[in-house]
Amino acid sequence: MSLDILIRNATVVDGSGGPRYRADVGIQDSRIAEIGRILTPAATTIDADGLILSPGFIDGHTHMDAQVNWDPLGSCSCWHGVTSVVMGNCGFALAPCAPEDQEWFARCLEAVEDIPTEAMMAGIDWTWETFPEYLATVDRVPKGINYGAYLGHSALRMYTMGERALSEKATEDDLKRMGRSVAEALEAGALGFSSSHATTHITPDGSPVASRIGDWDELSYIIGEMAKKNAGIFQVGPDMSGGEAHRTFLARLREVALKTGRPIMFSALSTRQGDKPNHWQYQTDYLDEVAQAGARMYGQVTTRSINAIFSLKSYLPFDVLPSWAPLRALPLEEQKRALSDPSVRRQLIAEEAQMKPRDNVMQGGGAATTDPRKPDYDNLFAMRDVRWDDPTIAELARDRKQNPVEVMIDLSLENEDQIYVQPLVNEAPDEVLGLIRHPRTLATFSDSGAHVCQEMGSSLQTHMMSYWVRDREAFSLEEAVRMLTFDNASAWELPDRGLVRTGYKADVLLFDESAIRPKLPTVETDLPGGSRRLVQKAEGIAYTIVNGEVTLRDGEATGANPGEVLRGAAWQGDS
Numbered sequence: 053m054s055l056d057i058l059i060r061n062a063t064v065v066d067g068s069g070g071p072r073y074r075a076d077v078g079i080q081d082s083r084i085a086e087i088g089r090i091l092t093p094a095a096t097t098i099d100a101d102g103l104i105l106s107p108g109f110i111d112g113h114t115h116m117d118a119q120v121n122w123d124p125l126g127s128c129s130c131w132h133g134v135t136s137v138v139m140g141n142c143g144f145a146l147a148p149c150a151p152e153d154q155e156w157f158a159r160c161l162e163a164v165e166d167i168p169t170e171a172m173m174a175g176i177d178w179t180w181e182t183f184p185e186y187l188a189t190v191d192r193v194p195k196g197i198n199y200g201a202y203l204g205h206s207a208l209r210m211y212t213m214g215e216r217a218l219s220e221k222a223t224e225d226d227l228k229r230m231g232r233s234v235a236e237a238l239e240a241g242a243l244g245f246s247s248s249h250a251t252t253h254i255t256p257d258g259s260p261v262a263s264r265i266g267d268w269d270e271l272s273y274i275i276g277e278m279a280k281k282n283a284g285i286f287q288v289g290p291d292m293s294g295g296e297a298h299r300t301f302l303a304r305l306r307e308v309a310l311k312t313g314r315p316i317m318f319s320a321l322s323t324r325q326g327d328k329p330n331h332w333q334y335q336t337d338y339l340d341e342v343a344q345a346g347a348r349m350y351g352q353v354t355t356r357s358i359n360a361i362f363s364l365k366s367y368l369p370f371d372v373l374p375s376w377a378p379l380r381a382l383p384l385e386e387q388k389r390a391l392s393d394p395s396v397r398r399q400l401i402a403e404e405a406q407m408k409p410r411d412n413v414m415q416g417g418g419a420a421t422t423d424p425r426k427p428d429y430d431n432l433f434a435m436r437d438v439r440w441d442d443p444t445i446a447e448l449a450r451d452r453k454q455n456p457v458e459v460m461i462d463l464s465l466e467n468e469d470q471i472y473v474q475p476l477v478n479e480a481p482d483e484v485l486g487l488i489r490h491p492r493t494l495a496t497f498s499d500s501g502a503h504v505c506q507e508m509g510s511s512l513q514t515h516m517m518s519y520w521v522r523d524r525e526a527f528s529l530e531e532a533v534r535m536l537t538f539d540n541a542s543a544w545e546l547p548d549r550g551l552v553r554t555g556y557k558a559d560v561l562l563f564d565e566s567a568i569r570p571k572l573p574t575v576e577t578d579l580p581g582g583s584r585r586l587v588q589k590a591e592g593i594a595y596t597i598v599n600g601e602v603t604l605r606d607g608e609a610t611g612a613n614p615g616e617v618l619r620g621a622a623w624q625g626d627s
């Protein structure tokens with residue numbers, strides 16, 4: 053016998069949370085074959101002296117459904133140690149989809165998730181109609197990471213009910229057809245079913261997305277169909293428009309959880325947006341209470357604030373104002389010339405007074421960039437590095453004795469890549485810490501693949517390592533790795549991933565624990581059709597190995613595409 057890869061002298065942090073140990077790790081036929089002092093010869097040997105060997109990270113909340121068609125790498129998640137993702141979250145999916153509805157689906161995804169329609173129309177070969185056909189396409193396309201998918205409620209409702217999906221209650225017949233599609237999807241390997249009640253989720257004309265028209269009886273019926281198979285996870289974006297709406301939502305979710313017994317996940321956030329929002333502890337207390345009552349429920353949390361991101365090359369908060377709009381449509385160099393002109397600047401600065409005043413309407417990264425309110429300059433940061441101790445625009449305005457708008461113009465002229473960050477939810481790091489420490493929450497929720505030019509959540513894993521482990525010492529490396537690997541593998545019921553253990557799939561990272569961290573995000577125009585997006589890479593990860601093949605070496609792609617489809621418990625296939 054001979055190994056494919058032998059990793060020598062690694063410090064193994066195995067994902068269980070147990071203490072690190074020194075060992076060699078041998079990989080053969082996509083799996084971990086041996087751990088210990090290995091004498092077996094190998095085709096490739098890697099010296100991992102001084103490096104941590106951990107399982108690849110697992111991110112259960114992404115929107116890479118479109119991107120998987122054109123980006124074999126799985127960026128930007130792949131650069132942060134992620135080797136497995138779940139897509140199809142929040143009810144948004146590209147299947148099932150009737151051929152004549154393809155562009156409408158694309159436009160809905162653009163409206164909610166800022167995935168450009170032109171990128172989708174240029175980058176996707178729509179070879180599917182049903183969910184099983186979509187998953188077969190994902191299986192076929194080259195992939196550098198592993199993908200699991202939910203059947204999305206908005207897609208399913210529109211496919212089943214047509215136009216009625218956006219306004220009407222489902223009939224008995226609609227319910228039966230939706231239930232059958234869910235059963236079919238589970239048999240094809242879907243990890244579950246997703247939906248959304250979030251008021252931030254709207255169609256291109258501003259009306260609620262289809263999943264928000266569905267009532268609780270409909271959800272209860274569909275999740276009941278999953279319960280009949282004792283398979284499938286239900287993921288849902290909660291109504292967080294205000295404290296009362298949120299509490300009502302959680303109370304109904306509790307009923308469904310207890311009735312069906314299926315694992316349920318919702319995003320647990322701390323926010324000061326919305327009408328009298330609930331404290332984050334309301335959600336963690338709720339998770340404990342619901343568990344006590346007999347349900348299985350998880351809160352999905354990020355490892356830092358969810359931010360609207362602004363820059364000269366993407367959005368600025370002022371883009372919709374009358375003098376700003378035509379200027380911002382110019383090529384970059386012409387914009388810079390205009391922004392340097394004193395009379396133009398006076399006009400631009402004066403117009404800020406006309407912005408919509410701040411209110412307590414809950415805004416996601418989408419609306420905050422495309423329908424911005426007058427900025428709170430005490431909550432708008434000029435990013436210097438990734439240590440998250442950046443100055444606010446208000447502080448800089450005081451120091452420079454300038455108007456805040458002028459500060460932003462000048463910083464952007466000095467550095468056209470200057471990034472501004474406006475925390476939307478989870479503004480307070482200590483509240484984030486409370487959320488991620490809770491045993492019933494999952495560190496996930498990058499939203500990768502979505503909000504491509506509005507947010508940058510893909511670095512949540514490297515942020516965990518650099519900020520919470522190294523800078524704040526809030527978690528040991530072993531604990532943090534467990535949260536990003538074994539905990540998520542367990543919650544999503546992925547049977548042979550998330551641990552360094554013989555027989556498990558060889559999704560493995562080798563990284564320098566003193567150096568791993570995100571880099572600053574930049575704006576690139578590398579989407580199909582040339583659309584722009586935010587790109588964030590990382591440093592400190594020497595090797596990323598997926599299913600036993602090296603996919604990234606010091607962040608550079610090797611060209612290997614060993615990614616697989618992650619299939620749920622009711623899968624009836626054989627490949």
Ligand SMILES: [Zn+2]
Nearest residue numbers: 115141142499
């Ligand atoms: Zn989502």
